Structure formats: C-alpha cells, structure tokens
Amino acid sequence: MAVTFYNLNSDSGLKKLNDYLLTRSYITGYQASKDDLAVHAALSTAPSSEYVNVARWYNHIDALLKMCGVTAEGAGVKIESSASVSEGAPSSPPVADKKAPAAADDDDDMDLFGEETEEEKKAAEERAAATKASGKKKESGKSSVLLDVKPWDDETDMQKLEEAVRSVQMEGLLWGASKLAPVGYGIKKLQIMMTIVDDLVSVDDLIEEHLLAEPANEYIQSCDIVAFNKI
Numbered sequence: 657m658a659v660t661f662y663n664l665n666s667d668s669g670l671k672k673l674n675d676y677l678l679t680r681s682y683i684t685g686y687q688a689s690k691d692d693l694a695v696h697a698a699l700s701t702a703p704s705s706e707y708v709n710v711a712r713w714y715n716h717i718d719a720l721l722k723m724c725g726v727t728a729e730g731a732g733v734k735i736e737s738s739a740s741v742s743e744g745a746p747s748s749p750p751v752a753d754k755k756a757p758a759a760a761d762d763d764d765d766m767d768l769f770g771e772e773t774e775e776e777k778k779a780a781e782e783r784a785a786a787t788k789a790s791g792k793k794k795e796s797g798k799s800s801v802l803l804d805v806k807p808w809d810d811e812t813d814m815q816k817l818e819e820a821v822r823s824v825q826m827e828g829l830l831w832g833a834s835k836l837a838p839v840g841y842g843i844k845k846l847q848i849m850m851t852i853v854d855d856l857v858s859v860d861d862l863i864e865e866h867l868l869a870e871p872a873n874e875y876i877q878s879c880d881i882v883a884f885n886k887i
Contacts, residue, residue, distance in 0.1 A: 661673060665700050670704075670710055671707070673709075674708070678709050679780045693717070693721075712887065720832075723882075723883050798854065801849070801884050801885075802881075803879055804845050804880045805845060805876055807846075818846055820872040820876065821848060824867065824872070829851075830851045830852075831850050834847060851887070859884070
C-alpha cells in the first residue's frame with residue numbers, strides 16, 4: 657500500500673514523519689527500499705535531532721547508501737508539497753514515486769494515523785517501557801554496523817542462517833537490511849546491517865557469545881565487521 661507524506665520540509669510534516677517512524681525502522685516493510693530513498697530525497701537537509709526518529713532513520717539510510725546501496729522496491733510512497741488543514745483530497749495531483757503503480761486506487765493509500773498492527777503496538781510498548789526505565793538519562797550514542805556472516809559450505813541453508821542471526825535479540829540492537837553476496841565456489845555470504853546503542857551492545861560480544869555460539873554456529877562459520885559508523 658502507498659504511504660502519503662505532506663510538507664516534509666516543514667515542522668508539521670517532520671513531526672508527522674517522526675510520529676510515523678516511532679514504531680518503524682523503514683518507511684514500508686522490514687528492510688530499506690526505494691520508498692526510503694524517495695522520502696530521503698524529498699528532505700532538503702538532514703533533519704534536526706529534535707525529531708529523534710526521523711534523524712535515526714535518515715542517518716541509517718545515509719549509511720546504507722554509502723555502504724551497500726538500496727535495491728528493494730518497497731510498497732510505494734507519495735510526497736505531497738502541500739495539504740489543507742481539514743480532511744479532503746489535495747488541491748493538486750500527488751507526486752508519486754516512479755516505481756509505485758501508476759493506477760493505484762485511492763483506497764490503497766495508508767492512513768498514517770490508522771489502526772496499528774499487533775507488532776506495531778508491541779514495538780511501541782517496548783519503546784515506551786525503555787524510555788520510562790531510562791528516565792531523563794541522556795540518550796547514548798548509536799552506531800550503524802555492517803557484518804559479513806559466512807556459512808560453513810555451499811550446502812548451508814542461507815535462509816536458516818539469516819533466521820539464526822535475526823533471532824539474536826537484545827536491548828539496544830536493531831537488525832536492518834540484508835543481502836546475499838557471492839564468495840566463490842558456489843558459496844555465498846550474508847551481509848546484514850544493524851543499528852546498536854553503544855552503551856548497551858558490544859559488537860565483539862554479540863559475535864562471540866551469540867553468533868558464533870550454539871545454536872547459531874550450526875550455520876555460521878565466521879563473522880566479520882565490514883563497516884562501523886557512528887550515527
């Protein structure tokens with residue numbers, strides 16, 4: 657379903673985008689896509705840290721573009737330059753992402769303030785609980801990390817390998833986009849992005865105590881840090 661945003665370079669537009677990203681890592685779906693690129697391009701400058709969720713998302717997409725690019729198609733997104741205060745159709749036709757369906761029905765548009773899914777509600781509750789627990793403590797720095805995860809051989813099930821990686825969950829860790837890249841002799845490796853809160857997650861411990869330990873090491877032979885950037 658297409659998502660519509662209005663006045664992204666205004667305070668009201670950024671506030672709505674910030675609320676939208678409260679329970680989401682990406683504009684649509686569970687990995688970076690061309691929908692993220694469309695919104696990223698629509699922002700004339702990097703967002704202020706006042707909009708915490710937008711700034712987190714913007715820096716993550718920025719890092720992805722510099723490291724490995726974004727190729728997923730996405731569900732479609734529309735960027736409007738203006739909108740009336742009251743509900744109703746915009747006075748000018750929407751500017752849609754080129755990859756979005758040309759004849760998309762209005763009913764397919766996603767209401768940014770519509771009913772949340774169970775997953776979104778759970779994510780919002782977890783974020784609220786984490787915020788409450790930290791009180792007024794200054795937010796720790798974050799980093800964007802790109803990992804190379806290699807299998808034992810060409811017979812390793814790469815889908816199960818990725819599932820084993822993503823099954824590692826802890827406070828301050830957020831898995832992002834991933835792709836398979838050839839190594840040689842028919843073997844492929846998993847390249848996966850993650851965002852970490854520096855004070856909560858040690859990448860070395862994550863690799864040694866989780867990714868290279870049972871049961872994940874049934875599929876994972878080695879794991880290397882390809883890029884590590886502060887957000």
